[in-house]
Amino acid sequence: MTTLLTETLARIRPIDPRWIERARARQLQLTKPAGSLGRLEDVANRMAAIQETLAPAADRAVIVLFAADHGVCAEGVNPYPQAVTAQMVANYLRGGAGINALARVAAVDLRVVDAGVAHDIPETAGLTQRAIARGTANFCQGPAMSPEQAVAALELGIEMSEAGAHLLGIGEMGIANTTSAAAITAALTGLDPTSVAGRGAGADDACMVRKRAALARALDLHGPHLRGPLEVLARLGGFEIGAMAGVCLGGAANRRAVVVDGFISTAAAALAVRLCPAAADYLIPAHRSTEPGHAPLLEIIGHRPLLDLEMRLGEGTGAALAIPVIRAAVAAFTGMATFQSADVSEAS
């Protein structure tokens, strides 16, 4: 049976290494010492290969911010009440959150999507309302969601990836979702779940004891059933995590780079890569989060983050900082003169 998900997975192709070679040859003609723009050159070369042109574009960028709630919040794993998810969505819609400020200053569009928030959202103008359910179930007691809901979350993300942008970013909000991301990390990597649990939004020591205990119980309960990434998402995930994985897949299918934010976004990106390894070619990790589970997830993606600013806010804030770097990489690649055109002597 063809579904949006299976059709999307079937369309994803690895990037063509000949485009990387063409871009590298172009870089050598530009008026700078060979390789002197460092990682900017790698980013530009990949953008060229993703878009299959020596004139890649990064002007129109959209960050899709998915919000959803998590049943595991009931285990006391987080210092904030669950109602903060809905309160912060209202804050995004009024433009008062960190991601609003960072997206504005970077000239990046922001789309806010309710993928499954538990509480009423006070203000809804500008919200894309696509809640799959009013939060997931508590994965310490059973699967977080049904297999059908997991597919629905992925397909929501695939749909949202059709944003008419040169560059997609992903971000999230969901009280307790670092616990879900840590569980996914443990499931995908085989690492002890307690070793990949960090303080998230600021868990104190008592909170961390409960978080580690919840993770250990969840992995004991679900471990024998985790036969693939779809089951990992259904049993341990969140709706926003599934949707972000969907953006990664949809972006890859449509040859668009996807800028991955921090720990939770990278858990989503890692699920996407496990569903379709070629999707990794389209992913650009934005920044290194302070969460301990982030590094092993980045190994699954296979790319290093561009930035390390000791951030741990989520929302797509890291993506909003990385997008100007990617635009700069593309601007240098497409806007610089060549040694020949500028009549500059080359190195001997």
Add this chain to the structure above:
Amino acid sequence: MTTLLTETLARIRPIDPRWIERARARQLQLTKPAGSLGRLEDVANRMAAIQETLAPAADRAVIVLFAADHGVCAEGVNPYPQAVTAQMVANYLRGGAGINALARVAAVDLRVVDAGVAHDIPETAGLTQRAIARGTANFCQGPAMSPEQAVAALELGIEMSEAGAHLLGIGEMGIANTTSAAAITAALTGLDPTSVAGRGAGADDACMVRKRAALARALDLHGPHLRGPLEVLARLGGFEIGAMAGVCLGGAANRRAVVVDGFISTAAAALAVRLCPAAADYLIPAHRSTEPGHAPLLEIIGHRPLLDLEMRLGEGTGAALAIPVIRAAVAAFTGMATFQSADVSEAS
């Protein structure tokens, strides 16, 4: 006798730590987990303290790019001919270099200043012509410049720092100037000059042998006479390096943050800090260069760079990438809602 230099040095004051405390208190009210914006919070707090307001601005940014030639080029320390300095200045004026592309995409103004280029510059529209001499003397044979020229270079930078900007950036172009920066690094830190010599624009092994030999001879010749930063600049520096140090001093005197680019810019910033330690409070290192001498210079500045993108181009390209990060830090600090104004519950 009061000169522009002595008057500027006398005006520089350390930032007031009470402004840092006020900014920190404000950060805790904003709708994000405490500390979750990481180094962006530190940057915003310092911008508040520099400008002495909880509404700091970073909109108008200017990068001042100084070009000058170096007598030590005659020692064969660089793979490019000396004429490339003038050729690249023409490239800046036509908008074809890396810094042009990066400044454009970041909406940063660029000023190009001839501080002492040896060759004729083919095209001069837009150039600020302030050459102190047609290049320095070869410091393997004597001082690079006279003490009066060193003061003139510093005062050129102080004048150029009056750019009407919220944020100043410094950049440079000068064939062989990594050799001068390495000599300054050795003089300021006491490190062996050959240990701080890197490949610069791409020196091959034969070039590196000559570069290390030139550095060893220069430090042997001048070492006994290096009694202070002014003598280090005069004997081992370049006109663009002195001018960039002047921007650091002028920025600090006028309470403006100065974004320091890479290795050569940081050599200039380190000279400024040795001339006036309080100037360090106003400096924001943009990025970590791949040059081996950069790290010991950063220790003199006392601040970590914001970015590490394995770049080694100079021109102010690192500053052009860091300025959007600083603007983002300021935008979050000044543009975010508070827990109270947004009616978001705080952590328990």
